[in-house]
Amino acid sequence: MNARKIPDIIIGRLPVYLRALQRMADMGLKTTSSQELGEHVGISAAQIRKDISQFGEFGKQGTGYSIEYLIEQLREILKVDRIWDVVVIGAGDMGHAVVNYQGFNDRGFHIVAIFDNDKEKVGHEIGKFKVEDAETMIERIKSMGVKVAMLAVPAAAAQAAADQLVQAGVRAILNYAPISLNVPNNVKVQYIDPSIHLQRMTFYL
Amino acid sequence: MNARKIPDIIIGRLPVYLRALQRMADMGLKTTSSQELGEHVGISAAQIRKDISQFGEFGKQGTGYSIEYLIEQLREILKVDRIWDVVVIGAGDMGHAVVNYQGFNDRGFHIVAIFDNDKEKVGHEIGKFKVEDAETMIERIKSMGVKVAMLAVPAAAAQAAADQLVQAGVRAILNYAPISLNVPNNVKVQYIDPSIHLQRMTFYL
DNA sequence: TAGATTGTTAATCGATTAACAATC
DNA sequence: TAGATTGTTAATCGATTAACAATC
Numbered sequence: 106m107n108a109r110k111i112p113d114i115i116i117g118r119l120p121v122y123l124r125a126l127q128r129m130a131d132m133g134l135k136t137t138s139s140q141e142l143g144e145h146v147g148i149s150a151a152q153i154r155k156d157i158s159q160f161g162e163f164g165k166q167g168t169g170y171s172i173e174y175l176i177e178q179l180r181e182i183l184k185v186d187r188i189w190d191v192v193v194i195g196a197g198d199m200g201h202a203v204v205n206y207q208g209f210n211d212r213g214f215h216i217v218a219i220f221d222n223d224k225e226k227v228g229h230e231i232g233k234f235k236v237e238d239a240e241t242m243i244e245r246i247k248s249m250g251v252k253v254a255m256l257a258v259p260a261a262a263a264q265a266a267a268d269q270l271v272q273a274g275v276r277a278i279l280n281y282a283p284i285s286l287n288v289p290n291n292v293k294v295q296y297i298d299p300s301i302h303l304q305r306m307t308f309y310l
Numbered sequence: 311m312n313a314r315k316i317p318d319i320i321i322g323r324l325p326v327y328l329r330a331l332q333r334m335a336d337m338g339l340k341t342t343s344s345q346e347l348g349e350h351v352g353i354s355a356a357q358i359r360k361d362i363s364q365f366g367e368f369g370k371q372g373t374g375y376s377i378e379y380l381i382e383q384l385r386e387i388l389k390v391d392r393i394w395d396v397v398v399i400g401a402g403d404m405g406h407a408v409v410n411y412q413g414f415n416d417r418g419f420h421i422v423a424i425f426d427n428d429k430e431k432v433g434h435e436i437g438k439f440k441v442e443d444a445e446t447m448i449e450r451i452k453s454m455g456v457k458v459a460m461l462a463v464p465a466a467a468a469q470a471a472a473d474q475l476v477q478a479g480v481r482a483i484l485n486y487a488p489i490s491l492n493v494p495n496n497v498k499v500q501y502i503d504p505s506i507h508l509q510r511m512t513f514y515l
Numbered sequence: 516t517a518g519a520t521t522g523t524t525a526a527t528c529g530a531t532t533a534a535c536a537a538t539c
Numbered sequence: 540t541a542g543a544t545t546g547t548t549a550a551t552c553g554a555t556t557a558a559c560a561a562t563c
Contacts, residue, residue, distance in 0.1 A: 114530075120509035124488060128465070138544065146490045150544095151532055158546050166545040167539040184512040191508075202407035203504070208488055212505040213512065252515055253508065260333070277511035279504060283329060283413055285351045293514050295507040299408070299484060300417040302500040303396075303458065304325035306482035307389040307418065309498050310457055319554075343520065355520090356556055363522050371521045372563040 115156050116183075121146050122153065123179045127211075130172050138169035185213030192246055192275075194266050195257035196221035196229070196236045199281050203255055204231045217249060222262070239266075246273035257281040267294075320361045321388075326351050327358065328384045332416075335377050343374035390418030395456045397480075399471050400463035401426035401434070401441045404486050408460055409436045422454060427467070444471075451478035462486040472499075 125145045129137055139150040139157075146153075157163055157170075163178050164170045180186040191214050193200050204219055219231060222239035229236045237245065246254075254275045258266050263282035270278060277293045280286055283301075286294050330350045334342055344355040344362075351358075362368055362375075368383050369375045385391040396419050398405050409424055424436060427444035434441045442450065451459075459480045463471050468487035475483060482498045485491055488506075491499050 112529075116513050117510050119513075120506045121490065123509070124503070124506065125490060128489065140544080147492075149532070151534095152530090154544090154546065155531080162546070164545050165539055166537070167543045169544065182513065183509050184515060185509055189508075189512060198407055198410050202403055205403050206504065208503070208505055209508075212509070214505065214508055253511070255504070276515050277508070279507050279511075284333065285326065285330060287352075293511040295510055297502055297504065297507060298329070298413070299411065299460070299502065300413055300419065301325040301329065302484050302502060303394075303414075303419055303482070304328070304388050304390055304417070305322050305500055306458070306484075306498040307394060308321050308324075308387065310389060310481050317553075345520080354556070356558095357554090359520090359522065360555080367522070369521050370563055371561065372519045374520065 111159055115159060118146075118148065118156055119179055119183055121148075122156070123176065123183065123185075126172050126176045126179070130176060134172055136169050137172055137175075139164075141169075180213075183213075187213065188215050189213055189253045190215055190217045190249060190251045191253045191255060192217060192242075192249075192251050193219040193255045193257060194221075194239070194242070194270070195219075195259075195262075195281075196223070196226045196231060197257065197259075199257035201231055203257055203281075204234060214253065217251065218245060220245075239269075243269055243273040246270070246275060251275065253277045253279075255279045255281065256286075260284040316364055320364060323351075323353065323361055324384055324388055326353075327361070328381065328388065328390075331377050331381050331384070335381060339377055341374050342377055342380075344369075346374075385418075388418075392418065393420050394418055394458045395420055395422045395454060396458045396460060397422060397447075397451055397454075397456050398424040398460045398462060399426075399444070399447070399475070400424075400461065400467075400486075401428070401431045401436060402462065402464075404462040406436055408462055408486075409439060419458065422456065423450060425450075444474075448474055448478040451475070451480060456480065458482045458484075460484045460486065461491075465489040 139153040143150040143153050160182050163175055193203055193216055196219055204216055218237055219234050220237045220239045220242045226236050227238045252275060254270050256266055256278055260282050263284050267286045271288055271292055279295050281297050283298045288294055344358040348355040348358050365387050368380050398408055398421055401424055409421055423442055424439050425442050425444045425447045431441050432443045459475050461471055461483055465487050468489050472491045472493060476493055476497055484500050486502050488503045493499055
């Protein structure tokens with residue numbers, strides 16, 4: 106498949122479709138249509154059909170999509186038909202919240218370690234984890250073969266930490282630090298900054 | 311101000327520019343160019359100039375933009391030249407993290423109350439706040455005139471809570487629940503779901 | 516003046532929508 | 540069959556980039 110030429114914007118919507126479909130499955134539904142799914146996620150039926158059809162013909166005329174089958178296909182496309190090990194960098198409030206968050210279960214991710222460069226924090230327990238020394242981070246990540254990280258350190262420390270993650274072989278960084286990161290082209294970054302999200306709404310008030 | 315319709319996608323980038331500019335200001339810089347700002351945020355210089363020029367002529371040929379002046383203008387455009395009161399719904403792990411988060415300071419937001427519908431949690435202290443009963447939520451929000459909310463309740467409770475927020479006059483919801491919300495057109499929603507963000511990256515691994 | 520950089524126009528590129536034949 | 544809904548094409552709409560005159 107020519108995964109290379111699928112626009113980012115389409116990839117960005119697939120997890121939203123997947124989440125809605127999983128919710129429908131939990132409610133015991135068996136099939137849905139582009140129309141119905143579109144109403145759930147706030148996207149036009151035409152766009153949903155077009156997005157999905159980039160990857161194959163998963164629907165049936167007249168009846169729509171099998172929810173179970175479409176979930177299976179989307180999980181495979183997004184590569185969350187497996188469990189990804191994830192490391193957390195930064196054992197502050199946000200690091201704590203992320204480690205204790207239950208929402209990664211069943212969505213393809215499993216936290217395996219948390220690091221901090223503050224010697225005071227190293228050794229402390231967070232949930233079932235002991236905070237590890239950031240000095241050991243690169244070697245530990247390499248030896249575990251971890252490709253996905255969540256970065257929850259202060260802005261001033263974020264770029265240096267990201268550089269280390271890249272060096273350790275991490276290819277996907279979910280960045281909670283309020284700063285834009287510079288990384289090589291083959292490394293993906295997603296940003297979560299609540300202030301940014303709030304500021305995207307106040308314009309309209 | 312210009313009555314012309316500004317595309318959402320441009321509004322979405324302005325907070326990122328603002329954050330980068332504030333960082334430059336903190337470092338003592340006085341002026342910048344579209345080129346330099348673009349390198350910081352990973353956006354082309356042409357696009358930055360085009361975005362900014364939607365709102366006025368804030369730069370000078372030959373020298374670029376005054377950082378302080380551009381910050382001032384962007385804050386005004388985004389309406390964060392003031393402090394918005396914010397309520398938090400849900401006193402679970404995420405509610406805790408959000409209330410304790412220091413990153414809203416200086417970015418236009420101030421948390422004023424936290425609510426939960428679990429009577430066990432009502433009255434407990436989180437930071438300097440006492441968790442309030444969700445039954446009182448609508449009246450409290452109305453009387454305080456709060457327009458911005460952060461929703462950190464389980465998926466199953468999120469739509470009902472959002473309906474209440476709308477009823478109370480809230481116009482902007484930052485939703486941490488893993489579900490798409492249905493709200494009237496005049497209410498804005500932004501979504502934060504770490505699993506969604508992670509799934510947007512695994513495709514490329 | 517000489518060099519730098521904006522604001523803006525036109526061209527290009529990409530995304531969304533509408534429509535409908537195919538077909539379950 | 541009759542009705543429903545997909546997958547796809549073509550048209551429309553919108554966003555990005557390139558280029559450069561204006562001008563600090």
